[in-house]
Ligand code: FES
Ligand SMILES: [Fe+2]
């Protein structure tokens with residue numbers, strides 16, 4: 210059932226924007242694991258420690274930093290950046306088991322990624338990339354994060370089927386052509402990537418793009434989704450005056466390009482972090498446009514948040530084994546669900562015995 | 568997790584102007600149906616692709 214999509218361990222997940230992590234402890238729960246994040250004083254590296262003190266399980270995120278060490282806010286157990294306890298109050302002997310887990314982290318493309326699973330398997334080169342987010346020379350980006358009270362599978366479903374734009378986001382980013390235009394779906398099984406492309410040759414220009422690009426008439430609108438399961442979702446959006454296509458050599462000077470990025474980070478079985486960003490290759494330095502796109506897209510995101518909060522509640526009250534009905538628009542969403550259940554099964558299989566015991 | 572593109576690519580085209588889905592497995596087998604659930608079932612049955620009833 211979609212509202213109980215299994216977690217896929219041994220994967221990288223976006224835990225925060227780099228700008229959210231500093232010298233204040235930040236609490237995030239990823240795949241059910243509470244984690245405290247902070248930056249070291251000298252090198253500015255991000256540290257991720259299990260957010261439960263070994264002593265009486267006080268949340269370390271509610272504690273304080275002493276240089277690069279975390280001092281538990283309850284009785285003062287003190288941990289270094291590796292999670293090793295280096296001080297306990299009142300005695301010289303520090304119990305050998307006094308340590309909290311530390312998580313592999315990587316800062317990439319403005320995101321802080323955390324590895325959930327067996328640390329020995331963490332390979333930073335397998336993190337999917339969203340280079341536009343950190344490339345301020347070519348892209349201007351606005352973004353945010355909204356927590357949703359829904360299982361992450363519902364957000365994946367939502368993003369893989371953009372025909373909902375016509376109905377849920379009508380008058381914002383949706384126009385009749387989105388739901389009416391057939392799309393192609395491609396699954397690269399080995400890479401774990403699902404692609405859904407919808408190319409609209411002759412479409413109405415929704416306010417989101419009319420106001421930002423200044424295009425008055427009808428448009429050619431391309432939506433190319435690239436979902437790197439489980440966490441990173443890229444929507445390459447191309448907007449041009451109707452009939453204007455890229456040049457044969459691939460250059461595309463007369464179109465407007467917008468990269469819509471989502472990071473879908475499961476928090477608990479019925480809670481997901483929805484990181485969103487809108488990057489454009491035009492109107493650089495135009496603060497008014499940035500404000501418009503941020504506010505407008507935030508409204509669109511909240512339409513999804515409200516719909517998914519409601520859907521989760523509804524599904525929870527359904528008797529087990531309820532039926533769904535899938536139609537052509539669901540081809541991409543079904544592909545994504547299948548990949549996710551495969552990744553979840555693989556993550557469980559390679560879990561070491563003590564991971565299972567937890 | 569990001570891995571390099573592989574040759575194991577499944578593709579489903581929604582045939583414009585129809586309700587038909589046209590599927591192509593990486594082995595070259597092709598299949599038509601109007602039901603995406605059946606389409607993925609057919610894909611996953613690789614290499615034993617069978618026609619479903621409809
Ligand atoms: S709970 Fe952390 S020191 Fe007691
Ligand atoms: Fe939406």
Ligand SMILES: [Zn+2]
Nearest residue numbers: 592594596613
């Ligand atoms: Zn096949």
